[in-house]
Amino acid sequence: MMSRATPETPSNATDEPSESGLPAFTTFQATELETKPSLPAQVTAVPVPISPSSASPSGGSLTQLTQLTPSPLTPLQPALTALPNSNFHTLAAVNVQTTRGYPIVPAPIQARDIPGMQQQYIDERHIQLYQPITTTATFHHPQPPQPHQGIVTVLKNEHINFDLKNGIHHTSFQSSPMMNNSSFMDTPSMTTPKVSNKNGINGTPSSQVTKETRKKERRKIRASSLESSTESDTSSAMDIDGNSSGNPGQVAAVSSTDNFKSPMHSSMDNGDQTSTGEKQKQKKRKRCGECIGCQKKDNCGECAPCRNDKSHQICKQRRCEKLTEKKVSFSFYFPFIMKMLILNGERFSFF
């Protein structure tokens, strides 16, 4: 039982991220973005993906929020990399009010989930994408001629795709059934079996077996469908090369936040770190490396996961707090966005 639990991890698993990761944070926190002529939106974009208002120069207030990370990203624009730290919530709130023009995204959420979200944001630093997507421009100045244009300003289509996709898809089966958008999941196969199972048949072992089998099959099916739909999926920016793991197996406790590069960049301007063919899309979040759980090096040996050697779960005590947070993604904002759109419906002709 403990064989697996063995704390060997200490060395690599829970390496101190402080060294590699912390500095970066500190650095950018201090940094303040001032209104960028060309990319004002970006700054704001991070915390509030949808704020078109970013354009509003009025905001001395928002400015503070934005922090940039010049690290790996192309030095092109400092503004490009804005990291939402714990601070950003403030900004969000301020923003909305100040920018009264487009109170796009409600800040409340952010404030709460800041920790968890920060990853998300970073991960989905479509930031760049967001802006364009946001069609901020569109909001301000309706450009009837080419609706498409406004939206597609994005650097990469892919990204946009996922974003939307994710949002919708998550929304659809996770939280709100608001729209009937998702067609991909509706396969009858899954719905039907579920019901039947519950209802009944519980008795003969054979039936049970069958049941399980079906279960598994269902899962598989679902998984496959998800995959296909997700395919390009997260364009998380986490970077892998940074982790220093000595132990095979255990996941290095490196925060995704530490060194991330925008996926776009990697694919666009450089091919160095990863071979061209290989994308560094990450499907799994990484441990933050800073929380209590991450800093524990040994398995407690008493929790369920520790006891159950079949378990694929990490020791409860070592569980990263950040990972505990639900992934927040575009989907989260989707409803809000929709609302906004509706509210501002007049301006959107494409709807």
Next chain:
DNA sequence: TGTTCCGGTGTG
């Protein structure tokens, strides 16, 4: 190959 993230499911 081991570790464990993560989505789905089961249960109270």
Next chain:
DNA sequence: CACACCGGAACA
């Protein structure tokens, strides 16, 4: 609804 658990899959 929240939590516990299972097990597939990502990642090293």
